[in-house]
Amino acid sequence: MSSTQEKNDLEQASHSTNERPDYHIISRFFIPSEFNLTSTLELLLSYQTVLQADINLARLFEFPLASDHKAAGLASLFTSTEPCVLGIEEISDASISWADVVRSPLYDAELQGNGTYHVRIQKGNALLELSKVDHDFIGTKIPRQLVDPHSYLSDLVSEITATQSTFEHITSWQEIIVQLSIAAKDLLANLTERVEILKEKHSALEAHTGNQKDAGVKIWGHDTYGYIYSDEINAAFSSFLDYPVALVYKGPEPRVVQGNGSPDRVGRVQTINFPDEFPVLIASDAPLKELNTRLISNGVDPITIERFRPNIIVRGEKPWIEDLWKLVRIKATPSKDWCDDAPQEVEQEPLFMDIVTRCGRCQVPNVDPDSAVKHKKQPWDTLVSYRRVDAGLKYKPCFGMMGMPRKEGVVEVGMRFEVLEETTEHRYIM
The missing domain is CATH 2.40.33 (M1 Pyruvate Kinase; Domain 3)
Incomplete structure (x- = not known):
């Protein structure tokens, strides 16, 4: 790598911290956490809707619910084991069950000429065909009560436990976020200070060496890189020693310890000058x-x-x-x-x-x-x-x-x- 290239690289790395790079890669790292937080928040803010939509905190945390047990046997109350699906507009991860029909906040029924009902439900935006008997049974609200967690004391206790646990975790998240913000602020200050130090060092090095880089620096037969100081500075050393010598500053390329201290032996990469x-x-x-x-x-x-x-x-x-x-x-x-x-x-x-x-x-x-x-x-x-x-x-x-x-x-x-x-x-x- 040429000294000009090294200089350009350092200058690019030393840009003002006000110039922000593209953070889309960093943002992707936080997406899963943001999704979890926003999902939990939606569950808390829309509790009633959540219950009707076949989702609640207790179910999210995989608590056993009496209402889910009832939902598993709900088919025995209808004229068929599964509802008749005419079409699904959105991809669904599972087949449509009677519990999906009963719990759906969307239940848009339209009477057909043959006496059946076409019903649109929320899951998969599916269109179903129901018999008049099944439609009327759903209209009695009895199936909804069977699968509603509000109908069972044990389910309510489970939901309270899940909500309390969520609150405790959110509280701890708040403390962690505060600590993380402080740590990130301190780190930013330290890194900014380090950038300024490196810029000053680079300026001083350039002033004394002109970035003259010698690839021929050898230490016991091993090549490494260094910046040779100017003749004006080296003259004092050569005069004192009565021998032509040069002061050399270690270049930025890492010199990794080898032999007994190689990475495969000590489990880490360690560098020396x-x-x-x-x-x-x-x-x-x-x-x-x-x-x-x-x-x-x-x-x-x-x-x-x-x-x-x-x-x-x-x-x-x-x-x-x-x-x-x-x-x-x-x-x-x-x-x-x-x-x-x-x-x-x-x-x-x-x-x-x-x-x-x-x-x-x-x-x-x-x-x-x-x-x-x-x-x-x-x-x-x-x-x-x-x-x-x-x-x-x-x-x-x-x-x-x-x-x-x-x-x-x-x-x-x-x-x-x-x-x-x-x-x-x-x-x-x-």
């Missing part, structure tokens, strides 16, 4: 102390944890126990007794992190980060002598563990670090 392979490196000070003991015995000065460039440093007691970590939790502690630097307030949610693999080390820890002087052998030689412990990293020693947070969170000095799950199955996968 320019780290080697994983978002977080955790190290414990206990193995560092153990390593320094070996270095001192070999006549080498002890080193600091900065040599291994961890994001999070854990105060440990037993060295190398981190090899077993699988799931950890980082959270604020309510007490400062165990650490002077512990945060005072406990507000943020705990941060859960999957520990996916050990960290195989190269010889960068041989370089003193303060002086940039590289030791020819240490601590590499010492680590190699006893820390080649991962079958997937045959020729590399291990120090530290790679973590993948399950969501964004706050990490502060003094927080409590808890190991929730352990495993003996860690094996590095390229």
Whole structure:
């Protein structure tokens, strides 16, 4: 994708929130809920009509009704088991029964020359032919009373129960709608703020890089995208390092974690910018102390944890126990007794992190980060002598563990670090 295309895409995504897209897809999502609400409302507002139309709340909720039981045996009172249907103008989902005739609010009868009656009923807008006996029997209102829920105490109780339940649910819907409206308003504000931040970031990035995109950015052989800053900015870095270098800003294309952190292994897609392979490196000070003991015995000065460039440093007691970590939790502690630097307030949610693999080390820890002087052998030689412990990293020693947070969170000095799950199955996968 060209930088011009990316710019156009971002500008289109950053349009003012006053410009509304076509919401017909979103509207279709709400149609079933709107139908349920309006149907229930119609039942409540038109109760008498609803009863006559063979529908009421109790029947809608599938309550057993005495009137329905009577309706099932209504045919025995007429001259035929089913009414004679001359035609149906609208598609009906079932045949016409005598209960449909009796309950129909539309009963338009016309006497025919042969003494029968042509009757139009509501269901399917069907046209029926009834004998004079059946027509006169319907005229007595007796069949209507037999199938009318108002005629039975149990049916009325069922309808009261259904109405009360509907009222309770509508009340809860009102509360949910209020909460949903508040949440949607807050989300809209947050998204609008995010759009403005992205627009500002894009403007600053364009000013410093001119959107010059280099597809040749490589991290350990893996291609990714970045925006190269201008020569004016890069000149300061090149001068200090006495070597031509360029500052690069990660482009918008996601760089998905692979290997031990691939989606099929951790069950989610997680992206990174320019780290080697994983978002977080955790190290414990206990193995560092153990390593320094070996270095001192070999006549080498002890080193600091900065040599291994961890994001999070854990105060440990037993060295190398981190090899077993699988799931950890980082959270604020309510007490400062165990650490002077512990945060005072406990507000943020705990941060859960999957520990996916050990960290195989190269010889960068041989370089003193303060002086940039590289030791020819240490601590590499010492680590190699006893820390080649991962079958997937045959020729590399291990120090530290790679973590993948399950969501964004706050990490502060003094927080409590808890190991929730352990495993003996860690094996590095390229």
